[in-house]
Amino acid sequence: MKLTLKIWRQKNAKAKGSMQTYNISDVSPDMSFLEMLDVLNDSLIEKGEEPVEFDHDCREGICGTCSLQINGEPHGPDRGITTCQLHMRKFKDGDTIVIEPFRAAAFPVIKDLVVDRNSFDRIQQAGGYISVNTSGNTQDANSLPIPKEDADMAFYAATCIGCGACVAACKNASAMLFTSAKVSQMALLPQGKIEASERVLAMVDQMDKEGFGNCTNTGACEIECPKGISLENIARMNREYLKASVK
Amino acid sequence: MAKSALLKSSLAKKYWMAFTGLFLCTFLVGHLLGNLQLLLPVSEAARDQFNEYALFMTTNPAVMILSYVTYISILFHAIDGIVLTVRNRKARPQKYVNFKPSTNTRWASRNMGILGTVILVFIVIHMQMFWAEMKFGSLEAYSTASGAQVKDLYTLTIQSFQDAEYGLIWVIVYVISMIAIAFHLSHGFASGFQSLGVNHPKYNNFIKKFGYAFAILIPLAFAIIPIYIHFGLEKI
Amino acid sequence: MGKFEAKIPKGPLAEKWTNHKNDINLVNPANKRNIDVIVVGTGLAGGSAAATLAELGYNVKTFCYQDSPRRAHSIAAQGGINAAKNYQGDGDSDYRLFYDTVKGGDYRAREGNVYRLAEVSANIIDQCVAQGVPFAREYGGLLDNRSFGGVLVSRTFYAKGQTGQQLLLGAYSAMNRQINRGKIKSYTRHEMLDIVLVDGKARGIIARNLVTGEIERHSAHAVVIASGGYGNVFFLSTNAMGSNVTASWKIHKRGAYFANPCYTQIHPTCIPVSGDHQSKLTLMSESLRNDGRIWVPKKKEDAEAVRAGKLKPSEIKEEDRDYYLERRYPAFGNLVPRDVASRAAKERCDAGFGVNRTGEAVFLDFSTAFERYGKEAATSKKIENASKEKIVELGKEAVEAKYGNLFQMYEKIVDQNPYETPMMIYPAVHYTMGGIWVDYNLQTTIPGCYAAGEANFSDHGANRLGASALMQGLADGYFVLPYTIGDYLSNDIRTGAISTESKEFEDAEKEVREKLEKFINLKGTKPVDYFHKRLGKIMWDKVGMSRNEQGLKEAIEEIKQLREEFWKDVRVPGGTDEMNAELEKAGRVADFLELGELFAKDALHRNESCGGHFREEYQTEEGEALRDDENFMYVAAWEYKGNPSDAVLHKEDLVYENIEVKTRSYK
Structure with missing residues (x-):
């Protein structure tokens, strides 16, 4: 396959970036998208040019490191996967592919396609945990039965990989899906209910401080989420927050 | 914290948006029921009935409170919408070169602001045409059969849409506005519930379908009125 | 010390x-x-x-x-x-x-x-x-x-x-x-x-x-x-x-x-390598072995036909399939430990029974599970005289409920539907x-x-x-x-805060800086990955799932040479004072190039087979690992002395007082 790539290049956080065009051949349809970028980078290095910086790590769709807005969609045109799981067979010979970093005020660009997503960490730090110590001297795990349905729902909320696709896809760059997934996980479990009010208030407060946009309920986040995190979580957070605010 | 949270936070702004929006939905129903009287065959009785209804709606204290709440809701809904939009814009200062939201969202959900603006402009025109005319204009008062002193809003309304020169234009303006309202509601109705945290797999489908039905039927019924007056109703 | x-x-x-x-x-x-x-x-x-x-x-x-x-x-x-x-x-x-x-x-x-x-x-x-x-x-x-x-x-x-x-x-x-x-x-x-x-x-x-x-x-x-x-x-x-x-x-x-x-x-259930571009291997959870059965064709000509794409696995008759784990280890069957399962797969593929283009893959087949779960489902749903199709359909639903996400992942990567054709797997590090x-x-x-x-x-x-x-x-x-x-x-508790201004910190920092600058200044011709891939190939071929003396000695020499080449010819673009993924990689690969040699040295010195370390010279007639408890029941701890080849061995003897040391058997 031969492809034309239009890639955002930006030297560092302060520099002004621009789109650059690269041509690449010898792309196999069995390659993953990131392997295609590896090939591009190796050729750039051999030509004495600077390779394109992009975030990636586990390359199996679970660490949430890879990002990229590919042809206008986070993680590209396929559904239910991350960029590292996107394969070139989804593209056609001769295609032009536009590759940009995730864009949000709360995700400043560090270099090329790499963005800083620590705002997500700070939201978690504000209250995304259950305040138990780590002594292990807690009660026996089975002394607290949890309805399977609740445990499963909490699990599905907890499968969020924190990649930021929800923010990237949202026309408002809102972090509601991310924040609500964590709030939901904890709110659904009896262990987490105890400090549910403080948690939701603190996490939303931090989310606002980070400069994310508001939720317009367009549903783009749910569709682009590689893990299919449900909008139900956003509603649950709305509910939890309302409860906590009127208390 | 809790108190300021209910005013300042991003979620609170959405609660108010949803709350005022859903309230305005109920207003639409009431307003429509009243307006359906305009579809009655032209007669003295129809004229009296509508004008007495109009008088009641503008003088009854309870209704007046309700209408002030409605005005405030509209204003709040609009201002809150602007505030939210400004913040949303700020959340992505650098735009994408290539952004394809059409692959994952419906058009109406992305253009609530534009639709809302169209609707706001319509509301101003609509109030200027009738409410302001009745309140401050030179509408003549007369005595109905039951002896009430009323202004003849009925004739003004019917004539506006039957006007030889402008009637059709008004009909088109109204129909377009109703389409805007329909799109606005098609997203706004269910979205309001979602913002207020009403989301349950059992009822979601119902809320969505009800929302779509509401978004189609209410504006459609509203739109039928000027169309019927222009094309169907006996000329006065 | x-x-x-x-x-x-x-x-x-x-x-x-x-x-x-x-x-x-x-x-x-x-x-x-x-x-x-x-x-x-x-x-x-x-x-x-x-x-x-x-x-x-x-x-x-x-x-x-x-x-x-x-x-x-x-x-x-x-x-x-x-x-x-x-x-x-x-x-x-x-x-x-x-x-x-x-x-x-x-x-x-x-x-x-x-x-x-x-x-x-x-x-x-x-x-x-x-x-x-x-x-x-x-x-x-x-x-x-x-x-x-x-x-x-x-x-x-x-x-x-x-x-x-x-x-x-x-x-x-x-x-x-x-x-x-x-x-x-x-x-x-x-x-x-x-x-x-x-x-x-x-x-x-x-x-x-x-x-x-x-x-x-x-x-x-x-x-x-x-x-x-x-x-x-x-x-x-x-x-x-x-x-x-x-x-x-x-x-x-x-x-x-x-x-x-x-x-x-070496984990037995990974998605096989598809080509030279491959950057990473993906694991399929071991839990799949609970329900999947692992096999290769019994006849070589079948395996060849499958590799050439002329024969579909589903067309191979039951009696022509070799469920080699069940055959060799009846007690544990497909659930033998990872090292055993991996080696058995390699043994079959080396013998010419591999089933994908590269010849390095075996089948992980769920058709038996479809039937078993399907029958269970038919019984619990009170469907009498269910047809075979109906049973398989019900079985697929049950398997989907259990492993749906894994099947989906497999399909995304390999572009084959594992509900219709058996998965292909191969061991990976x-x-x-x-x-x-x-x-x-x-x-x-x-x-x-x-x-x-x-x-x-x-x-x-x-x-x-x-x-x-x-x-x-x-x-x-x-x-x-x-x-x-x-x-x-x-x-x-009385030490107080440790200063970072000491000579030790200064020296360490200086060394780090010099090394980073050396990478940038080398200005060779090959990217870091070129060396990493070559190292990986040496390791996989000669220090991988099974090892022998000669191969290990060759590996040690080859790694040494590769290391020298790396330090002459690697090209790291950009500078030290910016985000630079290539520079990060260069540092890591430099260390792997040293570790790799020590790794081979350790494998060479351990004249026995045990667990993840399999030396071809030390195996039973059936090809099982042969331990030497007399001479090698110790931890080999290596002390650094300048070069990996100079590393000094220290032995920590292992003592078993509460457990009887036996030959590990999963038969």
Whole structure:
């Protein structure tokens, strides 16, 4: 396959970036998208040019490191996967592919396609945990039965990989899906209910401080989420927050 | 914290948006029921009935409170919408070169602001045409059969849409506005519930379908009125 | 230099840990506030250690190369975590978990450590549930268990195929709580490039800020290395792209012994390599072996036809299929331990029965499971005389409910529908049992430097059982290291803050800078990956699933040459004072090029086969591993002496008092 790539290049956080065009051949349809970028980078290095910086790590769709807005969609045109799981067979010979970093005020660009997503960490730090110590001297795990349905729902909320696709896809760059997934996980479990009010208030407060946009309920986040995190979580957070605010 | 949270936070702004929006939905129903009287065959009785209804709606204290709440809701809904939009814009200062939201969202959900603006402009025109005319204009008062002193809003309304020169234009303006309202509601109705945290797999489908039905039927019924007056109703 | 002494407490096995905890020195809470601890790596071991140390009152600094602690590669563990809870009432106990782990490790692990691991395993589950980890549950609301390879009980707790993720997010949330309290300072996108020793004690690290390129000095009273394993020395592995040996290797060069580097786990169920472009291998959870049957064609001509695409696997008759694991190991069948399953696959493929284009793949077939589950479903749904199609359809639904996400992942990567045609799998490098040598307290041979999780060598012997890595990481981090480190730190309560202005820090920083600049200034012709791929090929071909003397000797020479070539011809673009992924990679590959040689050297010296180390010269007539307990029942701990070839071997003899050493058999 031969492809034309239009890639955002930006030297560092302060520099002004621009789109650059690269041509690449010898792309196999069995390659993953990131392997295609590896090939591009190796050729750039051999030509004495600077390779394109992009975030990636586990390359199996679970660490949430890879990002990229590919042809206008986070993680590209396929559904239910991350960029590292996107394969070139989804593209056609001769295609032009536009590759940009995730864009949000709360995700400043560090270099090329790499963005800083620590705002997500700070939201978690504000209250995304259950305040138990780590002594292990807690009660026996089975002394607290949890309805399977609740445990499963909490699990599905907890499968969020924190990649930021929800923010990237949202026309408002809102972090509601991310924040609500964590709030939901904890709110659904009896262990987490105890400090549910403080948690939701603190996490939303931090989310606002980070400069994310508001939720317009367009549903783009749910569709682009590689893990299919449900909008139900956003509603649950709305509910939890309302409860906590009127208390 | 809790108190300021209910005013300042991003979620609170959405609660108010949803709350005022859903309230305005109920207003639409009431307003429509009243307006359906305009579809009655032209007669003295129809004229009296509508004008007495109009008088009641503008003088009854309870209704007046309700209408002030409605005005405030509209204003709040609009201002809150602007505030939210400004913040949303700020959340992505650098735009994408290539952004394809059409692959994952419906058009109406992305253009609530534009639709809302169209609707706001319509509301101003609509109030200027009738409410302001009745309140401050030179509408003549007369005595109905039951002896009430009323202004003849009925004739003004019917004539506006039957006007030889402008009637059709008004009909088109109204129909377009109703389409805007329909799109606005098609997203706004269910979205309001979602913002207020009403989301349950059992009822979601119902809320969505009800929302779509509401978004189609209410504006459609509203739109039928000027169309019927222009094309169907006996000329006065 | 610290002592090379295992320090296993005296007394009966089951009382060792309790007695030890009672004996060791503690640091009082007020003094803990004046003590700093650095934790490198924020996976299960590092994250949980950091959280607990901070909880106890120490000032903790964590370092990870990822942009968030949540992305450490522990997150990719799929199957589950073992714990001797005996919730299923199937006869599990601390002793049985201990026994299985020692046996699974082919009698090359320390008794004392493994028993402690089994003992604290139950606490891990309690702890994680309290933290809100959403483990799978039964309809009654209690925790569910599944069974894993190499054991006869169901003791594995799981969260679908994302157990590692859920446990890591649990540890991350515990860290977040301490970050919010100000007790942990988290340095993300930072890579440790050296350890600093003052008066022979670990007193800090030199780290590079990967965003700005700045070289930073960080001091502490103790340093914990929890930076994971070194499977990426093979280039292709199931590790993350960034997983590296650098932190471990740097402390090795400063005096920490490196133990059993040749013990590597090759996981049997990975998606086969598709071409030269491949950057990474993807694991399919071992849990698939619960229901899938592994086979290759019985006839070579069938295998050839399948490879050429002329024959569909479904067209091969039942009697022409060789379910080789069931044939060779009737007792455990498809659930033999990983090393056994992997070697058996390699044996069949080497003999010419491989089934994909490259000839390096075997089938993992669910058709029997479709039928079995389908019949169950038909019975429970009261469908009488269900047709075969109906049964298979019901069976597919049942399998989808169980493994749907894995099947979907397979289809995305391979572009074949595993419901219609059997999956293809092949072994891949997955985990390294070897690592930094530590004593019972998890202290390395550098005083004040500790190693936890996959980075240390301690608990798995020569082979790790499924679902034990998560257990060990969290046991080390939550329940072992935070207490044993107190014994050492109790001597440091009067030390006060450690200055980073000392000569030792200055020298270490200078060395780091010089090395980085050297990379940039080399201006060779080949990118780093070129060398990494070549190293990986040498390792896989000659130091991989099975090894022999000649191959190992060749590998040692080839790696040496490759290293020289690397230092002449590598090209690292960009500069040192900016984000530079190639520079990061260069540093990591430079270390792999040294480790690789020590790895081969260790494999060469161990004239026996055990667990993940299989020497072709040492096997039974049936091709099973042949241990030499007489001569090799020891931990091989290597001391750095300048070059990997000069490394000096130290032996820690393994003593088995509570378990009968037997030939490991799964027949």
